[in-house]
Amino acid sequence: MRPLLRCLYLLVLCFPLSGLALPAQVTELKIDLGHGPRTYNATQLLARRDVRSVAIPDDVAFKQLMHYRAVPLKALLDGIVRGDHLQFVASDGFAAEIPATALLNDLGSTPWLAVEDPAHPWPTLTGNKGSVGPFYLVWANPEAAGIGTEQWPYQIVSIHKLADIAQRFPVILPDSALPTASPARRGFVVFQRNCFTCHTLNGAGDAKLGPDLNIPHNPIEYMRADLLRAYIRNPQSLRHWPQARMPGFDTKALSDADLDDLLTYLRHMIDRKARYDSPR
Template sequence: MKLIVLCLIALCLAQPAAAAELRVDLGHGVVTYRTKALLERGDARIIEVPADVAFHRPMRYRAVPLAALLGGIAAGDHLQFVAADGFAAEIPAALLLNRLGGEAWLAVEDPARPWPVLPGHGSAGPFYVVWTRPKAARIGPEQWPYQLASIRRLGGVAERFPAILPDPSLPPDNEVRRGFAAFQRTCFACHTLNGQGDARLGPDLNLPHNPTEYLRADLLRAFIRDPQSLRRWPQAKMPGFDTHALSDADLDAVLAYLRHMAGRKPAR
């Protein structure tokens, strides 16, 4: 009996990992894409990513043009990319249609040839959104979701989560409004605000206390640039945002938005 069990274990270990599934819902029914079928598609190809966001080095992937899996979307649409760990990236469809210079790809991990392990995060697979020419479209690090589980077409952030909106009386060119736009690109993929949002990776940034209420501006700015500079914790998942990912002007605007929202908490 023991010999049979050992043989079965050995057989399982010798087999490639089970094929994974990606669910895509663009409003006309869920479509499920499986690893094997994606790897064998006619438009799948090997791409080079010189500065990979997750691995911090050049990487090569077998990938499918992401737009090819999103038939029917328009430039004004909005999509949400949800990862297995609760990360929820909000990406305008215009960025994904390759009209701004950068091109999005769905990198597909071959179970027989797994990608390197990300320290502290495990595998980046089975699916990972990567970009070629990301600087042309000003693609930030939060728009490279890995461990991807689903893609959904949804209403825009402002429509779905009104409690995160700044005061509507603010003029269009106000720094708080610029900060709100930067907040959506950089913070909202991991955090909620005023209890609203789909991300489940980080804490709420306004309840019960806004970070601007308990951290000096210089310390909060340093924390966003390099979280380990304020609290050394090897297991922390929050990445730092350098000036390429978040300019000094955008960082100041995000802090202005957070300070503003500290005065816009929901009634208890």
């Protein structure tokens, strides 16, 4: 098989993010911060006194100005403190890991839980990708605190307070002997923010959308660097598939420097393959 055709063939095998069945419609949101779970439905949340109308100029899901009825997320996360870590799980298996420092920032980025009114449903996503509702984390002024596109989970079914990623999944950590400011360590931060929401690595992680990025093979091992970069920037540029689920990361979402560091981290992890043993 010719090298390019072989690369594209492996790409289809190792990035099967398309053709997935759409998730069932979410009806309830479960929040568990360690002192007993609470469950909400859209009617309950929309009846709260603190619900507001918010305008989101550059909405991540719809790529345009959107207006929502929303509850201040901090009001639903009473008791969390800086240093806590939260996981937002979507019905399709997306799992956003967001530190409380981002949610509690005092830089002007405000998190809102947008709630879809059953009587006035939101538009469906383009490309037959279904609804984002009824629970969607949106941000006012996200740039102020450096909030990335992967920190806008929608179709949320649960919010949990958990230990941070490094404690839960040590097999994804770079070598502890690396300098603090090394590219691989910086790339690990980029990986957590942009990749770990959909992918596992060394079998570790809670996301259910994408394939593992190190076992059995790391994409660095079978894909030319220029093709991998192109795929991350725009998956449709390598293989056009209308039902593809993986988004592209432009330079606004992922700078060239961050992409360089991410690829350095993935390259570093080739020699750190290890099966994750889930706690029983």
